[in-house]
Each structure stands twice: as C-alpha cells, then as structure tokens.
C-alpha cells in the first residue's frame with residue numbers, strides 16, 4: 001500500500017502508522033448498541049466514524065472483517081453491576097418477550113443506520129447468542145486465578161490482576177482512583193473489592209433472561225461479550241477496536257483486563273475512540289430534555305428543533321468535525337451544514353454541465369492528493385471537506401467560463417468528487433428537505449400573487465380572478481388587506 005495511514009491509538013496516546021497484523025486482511029471490532037430504545041444522536045456518531053474508517057480501509061485495498069455487536073443481555077442500568085438488565089426492564093414495562101424488545105430495536109437501529117448510509121458490518125453477533133463463549137472466557141480467567149466465585153456470581157479480581165499487570169493503562173486511571181470513585185452499593189458485599197466487576201451474575205428468581213452455567217443460572221457480565229465475540233470472529237489478536245470515548249472506562253479497560261487474564265496478552269493493536277456530542281452546549285441526556293432520537297431529527301418533531309434535518313445533513317455535519325473533537329448539535333450549525341452539503345452536491349451535479357476545452361487553467365491533480373493526505377492523517381474529514389469546497393469553487397469558475405478544463409482533467413475532477421463525497425465520506429444525493437421544498441413552493445405562490453396584483457393594477461380582472469379562483473380551488477386561502485395580500489394553505 002502506498003498510503004501511510006496514521007491513526008490515533010488511545011492506548012499509546014499517539015498517532016501511529018497503521019500496520020495490519022495480517023495484511024491485506026484487517027480485523028475491526030466496534031461496540032454496537034444496547035437495543036432497548038430508539039436509536040438517537042449518540043448512536044449516529046460512532047456508527048458514522050467507524051463507517052468512514054471501514055469505507056476508507058476498503059478503498060485502500062484491505063479486506064476488512066468488520067464486527068459490530070448487538071448487546072441484548074447483561075447491560076445493567078448502572079455500570080457498577082447493579083440495577084435491572086436494560087432489555088429485561090423494557091420487556092417488563094411493555095409486557096413483551098425480551099427478545100421481542102431486542103429484535104424491535106435492532107430493526108429500528110438498522111433502519112436509522114441505513115438512512116445515514118452507514119454500511120452494515122460483516123458480522124453482527126448478539127451477546128445472547130454467545131453465552132457458551134462467554135462462559136468459556138470466565139472459566140479461563142478463573143483457572144488463571146484472576147477471578148473468584150461468590151454466592152453463584154463470578155467477579156474479576158482487579159487488585160490481584162493489578163499486582164501482575166496494569167489495570168488502567170487505557171484510561172490512564174490507577175487502581176486508587178478507581179477505588180475512590182467506586183461506590184459500595186447495597187448487595188455488593190459479595191465483591192471482595194468495590195473495583196471488582198462481574199463476569200457472571202447469578203439471576204434473581206424474577207429475572208427472565210437466564211442461562212445455566214457451572215456457577216448458577218444467570219447471565220454474563222456486560223464486558224464479557226466483546227472479549228468473547230471479538231476473539232471468536234477476529235482471532236486472539238486483531239487490529240482495531242473502536243467505540244465512543246465513554247466506553248474507555250470501565251468497558252474497554254475491563255476488556256483489556258479480561259483478555260490479558262485469560263490469554264496472557266492484549267488482543268487489540270489499535271484502540272480508537274470517537275469523542276462525545278453535546279446539544280446546544282449541554283451533555284445529551286433524558287434528564288436534560290435534550291435527548292433527541294434520530295427519527296425526531298429526520299422529522300423535526302423534537303421541541304428543540306426548528307426544522308427537520310435529513311439523514312445526509314446529519315452525516316455531513318458529523319463529518320465536518322474531526323472524530324476526536326466534540327461536536328455540538330444546534331439549529332444554526334445544522335442549518336449551516338445543510339447549506340454546505342447543498343453547495344457540495346450542486347458542484348457534483350454542476351460537473352455534468354461543464355464543456356471540456358483544449359487546455360486546463362485549473363490544477364485538478366492536487367485536489368485528490370490533498371484529500372488523501374487529510375484522510376491519511378487520522379481521518380481528518382474537516383480538512384477533506386475544506387478541500388472539496390475549494391473544488392466546488394473551481395467548478396463554479398469553470399461553469400462561469402472564468403477557467404477552462406480538458407476532457408481528461410474533467411474526468412479526474414469528477415472521479416475525485418465521486419470518490420471522496422460518495423465512496424469515502426459516504427454522502428449520497430437526496431431529495432431536498434421538506435422545509436426547503438415548502439419554501440420553494442411558497443415562493444411560487446408569492447410570484448403568482450404578484451402577477452395577480454399587477455393584473456389588478458392594470459384592471460385585467462379576467463387574469464386576477466383566474467389566479468385567485470385557481471389558487472382557491474387548490475386549497476389556498478387568499479386574503480387581501482391594506483398591507484398587501486396574505487395567503488395560507490388549508491390542507
């Protein structure tokens with residue numbers, strides 16, 4: 001590969017040259033959704049970030065096996081191994097079978113991701129379908145002395161592990177920090193140490209999601225699934241593990257501990273994390289009333305939204321920030337992204353109207369090179385987009401006749417736009433949003449009413465009545481007043 005792709009490894013805290021363990025094959029694992037609620041803004045960012053990486057690696061010629069799991073068991077309400085299972089709780093509230101809940105929200109997630117043009121992963125394993133693998137993992141850790149059984153549950157012995165290895169190397173926390181922030185909750189006296197985490201939980205009698213194990217009828221701890229399924233589908237050592245920055249601790253830290261405690265070393269070569277998003281400068285959360293589902297964004301139905309935003313506007317907006325920077329969602333910024341995307345798509349369609357000339361006065365080669373350079377620098381999409389906007393200016397100058405281009409250069413320019421806009425950034429042309437369409441139709445009605453006003457001024461009553469009657473027949477209510485004519489559509 002001629003490209004030197006740099007990616008930021010959270011583990012080393014530096015940008016490293018990406019060298020797959022078994023080129024041209026690349027193994028990539030990304031933590032997927034816990035399927036107990038509608039997909040929301042927080043799901044869009046990791047999905048788009050790792051879709052970008054998946055697309056780019058494939059473009060560079062790698063054969064990528066992309067595994068993204070579905071968490072349908074074991075994710076409790078609180079990280080400290082307490083509270084109800086998120087899916088079991090939803091099933092109880094809605095009187096459904098837990099797998100009905102999981103299936104329904106998995107489908108909803110897929111629909112939203114398809115709308116965002118996020119490619120489906122190569123394998124999408126479910127935690128509940130890999131209980132045997134998770135039990136095997138727990139047995140290995142027990143055998144190696146890094147876990148203990150307590151009243152039918154099994155816990156990871158963090159203090160013992162930390163004597164031999166480094167617990168906290170990914171998050172930069174040390175064991176004392178962890179102990180200071182871990183609360184000893186009721187019912188946790190079965191843990192030796194508050195920092196210990198569950199590998200297997202004995203199910204309470206009312207708990208419906210349960211499986212037999214050597215220790216009890218119960219269910220696996222949340223962190224087990226990614227270690228067990230990553231190893232099953234990508235091997236004991238693989239290239240990339242990704243997820244949101246909020247998963248670094250405890251989830252990914254625990255995954256590292258589980259892999260070292262079971263197989264003796266790290267499974268993952270590069271750890272990648274996308275940053276968080278805020279809504280109007282605030283963390284998104286149900287308690288802040290700023291929790292926006294993707295459906296609400298696409299329909300514009302959330303009270304904080306001034307209009308609907310198309311899936312491509314959301315995708316473009318997300319990619320306008322580097323994946324390691326925070327992103328703030330707000331109406332102004334989203335509207336600006338909507339305009340920016342329209343400008344880019346206008347340039348793509350404008351390319352089709354350019355007539356080639358004998359000589360070029362524009363430099364098209366460097367556009368492709370500059371876009372590659374930015375992508376190779378840890379997927380720097382804001383820079384790629386800035387270069388594409390330069391390209392859009394070039395297109396406008398060519399259309400205006402200020403510059404000329406040969407047929408060969410025109411082909412290169414088209415190929416570059418298609419490659420980066422569609423194949424790599426994953427954008428696609430979509431119909432204008434409803435708001436934009438309504439605005440355009442509204443202008444047409446205004447134009448008709450101006451014609452009617454002119455006709456009236458010229459005492460051309462036939463034309464003015466015709467316009468009024470036909471608009472009325474279509475459902476428009478026309479009101480003539482001192483300030484001019486007002487209209488509304490009664491439909």
Ligand SMILES: [Zn+2]
Nearest residue numbers: 031032226251
């Ligand atoms: Zn995970």
